[in-house]
Amino acid sequence: MLLRRDFNGISKAVRIDGGKQYWVDAHGVWLTMEEVSALEEELEVPWVNGMPPCFAPK
Numbered sequence: 001m002l003l004r005r006d007f008n009g010i011s012k013a014v015r016i017d018g019g020k021q022y023w024v025d026a027h028g029v030w031l032t033m034e035e036v037s038a039l040e041e042e043l044e045v046p047w048v049n050g051m052p053p054c055f056a057p058k
Helices: 007-013 033-040
Strands: 022-024 030-032
Touching (some): 030 033
Antiparallel strands (some): 022 030
16 A cells, blocks of 8 residues: 555554544545545634644645
């Protein structure tokens, strides 16, 4: 999976510390499910490291 850059497959097979799931966007940005939910609901995002990632321009 890693050699094919199958980030979605990796995110389904591997959990992050604490057993939490995460999601990888089309540009390779990894987000926790809590971050994804907050973004979808337009709430304040609880960034894991305290800083938002560098998203690709729209």
